[in-house]
Amino acid sequence: MVKSSAPLLxxxxxxxxxxQRSAARLLTVLFxxxxxxxxxxxxxxxxxxxxxxxxxxxxxxTVTAAATPKPRSAATAAATPKPKPAPRAAPxxxxxxxxxxxxxxxxxxxxxxxxxxxxxxxxxxLPDGAPPPSGWPLIVMLHGCEQSATQFAQGTRxxxxxxxxxxxxxYPQQSLSAHPRRCWKWYDRATxxxxxxxxVIVGMIGQVLAAYGLDRSRVFICGMSAGAGMANIVALxxxxxxxxxxxxxxxxxxAGHSTVGALxxxxxxNGARVDSAIAEVLERRPGFPxxxxxxxxxxxxxxxxPVNQVHLRRQAMLLNDLPAATxxxxxxxxxxxxxxxxxxxxxxxxxKLMLRVAQIAQLQHAWSGGDARLSFxxxxxxxxxxxxxxxxxxxxx
Numbered sequence: 299m300v301k302s303s304a305p306l307l308x309x310x311x312x313x314x315x316x317x318q319r320s321a322a323r324l325l326t327v328l329f330x331x332x333x334x335x336x337x338x339x340x341x342x343x344x345x346x347x348x349x350x351x352x353x354x355x356x357x358x359x360t361v362t363a364a365a366t367p368k369p370r371s372a373a374t375a376a377a378t379p380k381p382k383p384a385p386r387a388a389p390x391x392x393x394x395x396x397x398x399x400x401x402x403x404x405x406x407x408x409x410x411x412x413x414x415x416x417x418x419x420x421x422x423x424l425p426d427g428a429p430p431p432s433g434w435p436l437i438v439m440l441h442g443c444e445q446s447a448t449q450f451a452q453g454t455r456x457x458x459x460x461x462x463x464x465x466x467x468x469y470p471q472q473s474l475s476a477h478p479r480r481c482w483k484w485y486d487r488a489t490x491x492x493x494x495x496x497x498v499i500v501g502m503i504g505q506v507l508a509a510y511g512l513d514r515s516r517v518f519i520c521g522m523s524a525g526a527g528m529a530n531i532v533a534l535x536x537x538x539x540x541x542x543x544x545x546x547x548x549x550x551x552x553a554g555h556s557t558v559g560a561l562x563x564x565x566x567x568n569g570a571r572v573d574s575a576i577a578e579v580l581e582r583r584p585g586f587p588x589x590x591x592x593x594x595x596x597x598x599x600x601x602x603x604p605v606n607q608v609h610l611r612r613q614a615m616l617l618n619d620l621p622a623a624t625x626x627x628x629x630x631x632x633x634x635x636x637x638x639x640x641x642x643x644x645x646x647x648x649x650k651l652m653l654r655v656a657q658i659a660q661l662q663h664a665w666s667g668g669d670a671r672l673s674f675x676x677x678x679x680x681x682x683x684x685x686x687x688x689x690x691x692x693x694x695x
Contacts, residue, residue, distance in 0.1 A: 395669065398457040399426040407502040416476065418498050421447045422506060423457045423467040434466040435516030437690065438503060438532075440525030442547075442674055443481040447471035450522070453668045453675040459683040463691065468506055470499050484527025485554025485563065490575075491582075492535035495528070500536050518690045520544030520592075522665055522674065523602055527551070530610075534579050534617075537587050541695040544686045546594040547602050547663055550609035551575055567605040576616045588618050588647075592654040592689040594682050596661025607655065611643075614653050620645055633659075637679040638666070651692055656685060 401424040409415035425434060437460065441450035447469035451457055460467045472480040476495070483489050489496060507514055519540050521529035526548025533543045534551060552575020553568035554560040562568070580586055591614045595607035615622065626643050633639040638660050645653040658666055658680065666682040668675030 395455070396458075398423065398461040400424050400457070400461055401426075402457070407498065407505060409498070409501055410505075413501070415498050415501065416473070416495075418473060418495070418502065419447070419471045420502055421451065421469040421471070422510075423451070423460055423469075424510065425461050425464055425466065429511070430464070430513075432515070433511045433513040434464060435513045435690070436466045436468060436503070436507065436518070437686070438468045438470070438499070438517070438519040438529070440470060440482060440499075440519070440521030440529045441472070441480070442521070442523035442525045443477075443479050444673065445480065445522075445525075449672055450525075453672040454522075454665050454683050455669060455681075456683045456686075459681075459687050463687045465687065465690075466506075466510065466512055468503065470502060482521075482524045482528035484524055484531060484549060485556065485560035487555045489528075490531055490552060492531075496532055496535055499528075499532050500539065503539065515694045516541050516690075517695070518542045518544065518686075518693075520546065520686055521548065522546045523548065523663065533589060535583075537583065537589055538695070540589070542590045542592070542690045542693045544592045544594070544689065545610060546665060546682055547596065547599055548593075548610065549602055549606050551613055552578070563606070564602045566603070567609045569609070572609045572612050573616065576613050579617070586617065587695075588652065589614070590650075590652050590689070590693045591618075592656065592686060594656045594658070594666060594685065596658050596663065596666070596676075598660055599663045601663035604657070607657070611653070611655050615645070618647070618652050620647065620652060631680065633679070636677070640680055651689070654689055656680070 401422075403422045403424070404419065405422065406417055406419050407415075408417040437456065439447075439450060439454070439456055441447055445453070451467070451469055456467050459465075472482055472495070474480065477483065483494055486494055488494055503517065506512065507517070517540055519529045519533050520526070520543065523546075526545040529543065530545055530548060530551050533540045549560070549563045550567055550572065553571040554563045591610075593607050593610050593614070595604050597604055614620075615624070624645055624647075626645055629642040629644070631637075631640050631642065638658050640656055640658040643653075643655040643657070644651055645655075661676055661678070664670075664674050664676035666676055667679035667684070668677070668682070670677035
């Protein structure tokens with residue numbers, strides 16, 4: 299554990315100006331005092347005419363339809379082109395950011411009957427059209443610090459991707475009462491062992507699966523930054539629930555254990571905890587099932603540095619019982635129009651892709667191929683949302 303924050307502060311100050319601002323913002327995020335819990339509010343009312351399905355019985359669970367999230371900047375008000383007397387083809391950028399045509403629902407989860415859990419809001423996207431006989435597969439998306447669920451949905455454009463591929467998408471939202479900048483506490487020891495927000499997120503997933511008849515054999519979880527750390531924790535504590543895991547710019551699992559310790563992990567990883575943290579997971583969960591994993595990381599990330607991807611790769615190999623000598627297939631991608639050069643490192647067990655490691659040149663601490671009008675998103679690709687959906691499409695539990 300890091301005993302002093304001074305070396306970390308000096309390290310953060312050596313990076314470029316943009317990364318200094320990001321790092322300084324996250325320093326403020328991690329060390330900010332918690333806000334008092336907000337007063338109870340009335341249940342949300344419907345924001346559109348779309349009727350929401352009734353919740354599962356015996357639950358404190360309300361659902362309302364919500365408007366499609368809008369950009370924060372007034373300069374983006376033209377995201378949906380207005381009709382003209384002589385219609386023209388809409389610019390590609392506008393088509394890319396047009397709201398997905400499915401249902402956009404919001405709800406608040408407070409546990410099943412008899413449970414006492416901290417309530418948590420979430421948003422759910424359901425594709426337009428009839429679901430397949432087994433129900434839509436589900437992707438769970440966990441936002442990063444200083445993001446809301448709706449901002450994460452817009453920045454990643456995952457709803458648009460889910461509409462094309464036929465997925466439902468669940469966006470849990472960390473509350474301001476839990477953390478003043480909506481950070482998930484991935485560094486907390488009790489959370490890493492399955493406490494904290496883990497049972498809330500898992501209960502929420504179960505509720506949504508039952509209420510909407512989703513495909514339980516194809517549930518996936520992913521996240522960005524602190525959300526990636528939390529997604530990893532949820533999957534490691536409930537592996538039977540998930541068919542795959544995606545981590546974008548995430549910290550390694552099993553270290554930190556304090557805000558100063560978390561900063562140390564973000565900057566340097568923690569080589570001493572790479573193997574031992576996974577050994578503890580396997581001891582708690584004998585017969586741990588396989589966990590196909592995709593890791594996405596920017597080479598120029600100075601907030602959660604690439605050493606974390608190196609450590610996460612090692613942890614994924616251990617978790618899936620893949621020997622260190624397992625062959626790796628490497629593909630070099632030039633990037634091309636609006637993209638960034640990147641490499642894909644694929645590890646197979648037989649014919650099954652178990653691990654994909656994407657290393658993206660020039661990418662900083664931002665969602666690859668996202669909506670750059672929002673913080674922590676880079677317009678330059680590859681498209682991380684497409685990468686995740688393509689990877690998840692190869693797996694089921």
